[in-house]
Amino acid sequence: MKIFLYSLFIIIPSVLFAQISFDADFESGNLKSVETINSTTFNITTQADLGVDGGSTRWFYFRISGVKNKNINVTFTNTDVTKAMYSYDNISFTRFSDDEVPVSGSFQKTFTQDTVYLAYYTPYTFSYLQERIKEWQTNQFVLLDTLGFTPQGLPIQELTVTDFTIPSTEKKTIWIHARTHPSETPSSWHFDGIVQELLSNKEVTNYYLTQFEFHLIPFTNPDGVYYGRSRVNFEGINLEPNWDKSEDATSNEVKILRARMQELNDEKPFSVFLNLHSQASSYCTFWVHSSFSTSSLFYTREHQFSNLNISDNPYFLQNDLRESDLKPRYPEGWL
Ligand SMILES: [Zn+2]
Structure with missing residues (x-):
């Protein structure tokens, strides 16, 4: 796999004045x-x-x-x-x-x-991710796959993190992806922290790995990250609201991710699906979907999950829990 062929950085003419x-x-x-x-x-x-x-x-x-x-x-x-x-x-x-x-x-x-x-935020680059993946790959609980390539030739990578000695049929499936919006680097640090915790060799996390198969997509939009975009891929497409478009009308990245999600979800519906973003406000938001756009069972489960995250968590206040409608143009709604 050749992934370091890219020398086309954004060229900005240097401004020289008094040696600055x-x-x-x-x-x-x-x-x-x-x-x-x-x-x-x-x-x-x-x-x-x-x-x-x-x-x-x-x-x-x-x-x-x-x-x-x-x-x-x-x-x-x-x-x-x-x-x-x-x-x-x-x-x-x-x-x-x-x-x-x-x-x-x-x-x-x-x-x-x-x-x-x-x-704007602490950067989290494509090259840094490759360093992290190299470290993570030395762990027996990690398998790296490339799901496909972006229009600029970067891999869309998937890490499967689980105890591979336990058959998949005996485990639940969790999907987490991050960095659809390249400027939202805190979502990558969040993602990185999740992987690090899963590989921390604690009794409880090792137990989780026997019960769950984690399918983790570090960058859904590697081109956008690489080329310093704020919210779009290299071609200027915001991937987030592109999930309900037909195969010929949506972006490569969404097509690749949809196919993989479909494949896994057909085997066994996801037990947890997380779409990690970050915001510039001085507070957090934990979005759950409104009851009338889903079902009462789903609504209850989202609130339970959210409360497990927010309770006793110094980074969240109860007001940070917000509701939005589930819409098929977003990945959660499409799924
Ligand atoms: Zn976002």
């Missing part, structure tokens, strides 16, 4: 333009998603060089970021403090190193 330069010439990078106000003050514009479902300008991920000991002032002109993240090593990211963000959507900071990376 900006670029996003790397995987998942997004920066459209930089307006120089003075030698240390800049306005940043992000690249909008292209295509029929395009328009979102949320995601940015770029590098500034030549900043050591300079008080840099940046305003983001077209993204809804409140407090951006920064990193000196491009691995460990820190959110700017209240003091460093006098006005929402900007920052001012004297950096202690010469190069700094800025992003």
Whole structure:
């Protein structure tokens, strides 16, 4: 499998002024333009998603060089970021403090190193995922499959995580997928945490692996992640509301995922199906489907499941539980 053939990064002309330069010439990078106000003050514009479902300008991920000991002032002109993240090593990211963000959507900071990376959320790139998969694959409970390839030639990968000594017929099936919207990197960190927990070799998780077969899709939209999109794939299609379209009217990614879901669900209906996203608000939302769009049994089970997640969880409050109608254009509704 050849998956590292891609050298077409987003090319942004570097802006050079007083030895400070900006670029996003790397995987998942997004920066459209930089307006120089003075030698240390800049306005940043992000690249909008292209295509029929395009328009979102949320995601940015770029590098500034030549900043050591300079008080840099940046305003983001077209993204809804409140407090951006920064990193000196491009691995460990820190959110700017209240003091460093006098006005929402900007920052001012004297950096202690010469190069700094800025992003909307902590990035989670395709290459990083491949490193993680390599680590996970050394575990006896993990099997990697490639379900198909995106229009840009990236694999849509599936991890099956279970105790393979127990026959499938004796286990329930769980499907979890993430990262349909590339800018929502917290959903990948959430996904990563789930895998890590399942492989933690605790008595309870090892027991789960004897009872459940986890089918885990880390990126439903690898092209969008790779090319630094906010909500669409490389071709400008938002995959999320494309599930009820005919085979010739929907995207490659949805076709590949639908076929696999159909195959597994025909063998045995999924016991749990999770579609991981993330939001920019300062609170969480745990969506469950309204009773009149499903059935009273399904509605009860969704509330039970949601409450098991929300109760005693410091990241959720009861108000975070919201209802929406199940619609066939979304993966849950299609299923
Ligand atoms: Zn989303």
